Amino acid sequence: MAVVDSCVDWITFPMCRLGCLVCLELNLYVQVCGFDPDPSLWTFVTRNRQHPCRMIVRHLKHACLAWLLSTGCKVLSCHFSQEASFETPYWHRYFPDKRIRGFDEMPTVGPVTEEYKNFKIHEAYQRWVLEVGHVVKELFSDGSCCVHVYHKDDFVTIYRNDGKYPLRKSHQVIARYRRDRPHLYNSVGLGPGMGAEWHYLRRMLPSGVGGNAYLPLRQQLEEVADDFVDLVQSNLDENNEIDILPYMFRWAFESIGVITLNRRLNALAKVKNEEAENLIEAAHLTNEIIFLSNVGDFEKQYERLIPAQDYFAKVIMAYLLEANLDPEGSCLVNKLSAEGASPKDILTLILDLFQGAIGTVPLTLNWALYQVCRCPGIQERARKDLLRIMPNKDSRYYESAGRRVELLFQASNASPIVQAILRETLRLSPPAIGNGRINSKDLVLGGYLVPAGNMIVLQSQAACRLEEYFERPLEFIPDRFLDSEKYHKKGGVNRPFGFGPRACIGQPFAHGQLTLALSKILRNFEVTYNREEVGIINRLHNEPDRPVIFKMEQVPH
Numbered sequence: 001m002a003v004v005d006s007c008v009d010w011i012t013f014p015m016c017r018l019g020c021l022v023c024l025e026l027n028l029y030v031q032v033c034g035f036d037p038d039p040s041l042w043t044f045v046t047r048n049r050q051h052p053c054r055m056i057v058r059h060l061k062h063a064c065l066a067w068l069l070s071t072g073c074k075v076l077s078c079h080f081s082q083e084a085s086f087e088t089p090y091w092h093r094y095f096p097d098k099r100i101r102g103f104d105e106m107p108t109v110g111p112v113t114e115e116y117k118n119f120k121i122h123e124a125y126q127r128w129v130l131e132v133g134h135v136v137k138e139l140f141s142d143g144s145c146c147v148h149v150y151h152k153d154d155f156v157t158i159y160r161n162d163g164k165y166p167l168r169k170s171h172q173v174i175a176r177y178r179r180d181r182p183h184l185y186n187s188v189g190l191g192p193g194m195g196a197e198w199h200y201l202r203r204m205l206p207s208g209v210g211g212n213a214y215l216p217l218r219q220q221l222e223e224v225a226d227d228f229v230d231l232v233q234s235n236l237d238e239n240n241e242i243d244i245l246p247y248m249f250r251w252a253f254e255s256i257g258v259i260t261l262n263r264r265l266n267a268l269a270k271v272k273n274e275e276a277e278n279l280i281e282a283a284h285l286t287n288e289i290i291f292l293s294n295v296g297d298f299e300k301q302y303e304r305l306i307p308a309q310d311y312f313a314k315v316i317m318a319y320l321l322e323a324n325l326d327p328e329g330s331c332l333v334n335k336l337s338a339e340g341a342s343p344k345d346i347l348t349l350i351l352d353l354f355q356g357a358i359g360t361v362p363l364t365l366n367w368a369l370y371q372v373c374r375c376p377g378i379q380e381r382a383r384k385d386l387l388r389i390m391p392n393k394d395s396r397y398y399e400s401a402g403r404r405v406e407l408l409f410q411a412s413n414a415s416p417i418v419q420a421i422l423r424e425t426l427r428l429s430p431p432a433i434g435n436g437r438i439n440s441k442d443l444v445l446g447g448y449l450v451p452a453g454n455m456i457v458l459q460s461q462a463a464c465r466l467e468e469y470f471e472r473p474l475e476f477i478p479d480r481f482l483d484s485e486k487y488h489k490k491g492g493v494n495r496p497f498g499f500g501p502r503a504c505i506g507q508p509f510a511h512g513q514l515t516l517a518l519s520k521i522l523r524n525f526e527v528t529y530n531r532e533e534v535g536i537i538n539r540l541h542n543e544p545d546r547p548v549i550f551k552m553e554q555v556p557h
């Protein structure tokens with residue numbers, strides 16, 4: 001391919017230097033290959049680019065691209081940005097000849113089987129960047145492959161070229177289940193959906209889950225969090241110890257029930273609720289099956305999925321029918337119905353929200369507690385903030401924390417230390433290893449041309465553990481998010497919720513829930529962990545490799 005023999009560069013066109021309110025200060029970045037800069041032409045393009053209006057900026061974009069194409073180069077991608085450019089691609093350091101390498105020349109690994117079987121694939125991902133480099137092609141035994149990227153500039157290139165319908169190949173086994181049941185589902189859902197089919201569903205929740213519209217549910221969510229804390233308290237053993245994670249799953253289940261159905265599902269009842277337990281179990285099994293079906297044995301995994309999803313769908317369908325009995329109701333289901341969404345699409349969406357919420361938030365909270373226990377002094381500092389927000393043990397969190405801005409979650413109202421703990425947890429111990437995309441255009445990543453249609457994994461977790469992005473990257477240091485002078489950090493790879501139009505739909509809700517629950521726990525308990533170090537197993541999500549038994553002692557006041 002001709003492209004491969006030429007060099008690639010980011011060209012910057014400063015669009016507006018006036019800094020006016022309309023078009024701000026925009027630069028147009030164009031990734032080209034085969035561009036041989038001629039200084040006189042360059043001056044021609046960059047001269048007189050000061051225009052105070054966005055329309056003119058757009059017009060100039062077309063003019064610049066037309067000019068570039070006339071130079072005979074190939075335009076790979078372009079975007080507007082106010083950020084500093086990466087004028088010289090980072091990989092020129094590794095390839096001083098600046099020649100773009102072909103896809104076949106990309107360093108390869110695999111096939112690996114052991115690490116998938118042992119649920120330890122995250123360890124291989126971490127090793128590859130250290131041993132092979134920032135761009136690695138993993139070969140699978142069926143002959144297919146996947147590109148793993150670890151460099152922040154490649155993250156930017158991928159996300160900026162996402163387009164209107166970002167493509168992600170995941171949850172294929174769910175897609176098969178739903179396609180096989182057209183009487184229940186119109187589409188495969190948010191996780192596996194692609195193109196216009198995905199967009200149709202996604203735009204039913206344009207602001208995601210947990211924004212302003214959910215404000216009236218804050219009271220109920222706080223009651224759920226209080227019930228969770230009470231349940232934990234009443235299940236501590238004689239040494240005040242507890243494996244808290246199963247209770248966190250019940251809390252997350254109950255909370256997503258409130259958000260979607262505006263009702264309590266009794267998952268936090270003192271006597272275990274069998275239906276809730278079965279649903280939580282079905283969600284865990286589904287995650288494991290999604291993971292295993294990605295790495296072979298698709299048919300066998302599909303067979304395992306059927307009873308779990310049949311049960312899940314049957315119970316959620318019954319909840320939806322009950323919600324629809326009250327057409328005046330105010331829950332998300334009523335709202336979607338009123339806006340004309342079909343019952344099949346509502347079922348698909350609600351199932352995806354339950355599935356998305358049950359594992360991720362509790363695992364993050366559990367990792368946060370584990371890390372907090374290994375970080376001397378942080379609990380006392382957080383509690384100082386929390387005593388201000390909740391002076392008494394029975395003080396309401398949202399009454400005091402939400403006074404200023406009426407949002408379910410408002411970072412500026414929360415304890416800065418609690419926020420820093422959560423951000424650091426999501427950096428070091430996120431629930432997902434990273435994010436996936438299929439590139440819809442040819443892209444140059446790390447100096448290699450990746451033809452459109454390839455599977456790419458943005459290795460956020462592994463990259464966040466590299467010294468080049470975070471100082472002392474393997475240490476849990478919440479202060480790195482409080483004192484940017486003291487700790488060097490570069491955020492481009494730290495994307496625990498993904499990015500762009502396809503980023504996690506539950507991010508605002510997850511933030512709100514994590515902040516609320518961690519604040520309640522640290523306000524009420526001194527938490528310690530005195531047992532052996534906990535490792536990670538990954539079955540779609542990063543789970544602890546053993547029960548994490550915390551000691552939780554009530555704080556006196």
Ligand code: HEM
Nearest residue numbers: 190353356357360364496497498499502503504505506510
């Ligand atoms: C700490 C908690 C969470 C983390 C770290 C997380 C992370 C992610 C990531 C990385 C993605 C892929 C984004 C992309 O492709 O750019 C995603 C997608 C998704 N998440 Fe979350 N998530 C969390 C909580 C939740 C919650 C609470 C819900 C439901 C309320 C949820 C529902 C979903 C759904 C449905 C998708 C698919 C969205 C789509 O493709 O349009 N997640 N999440």
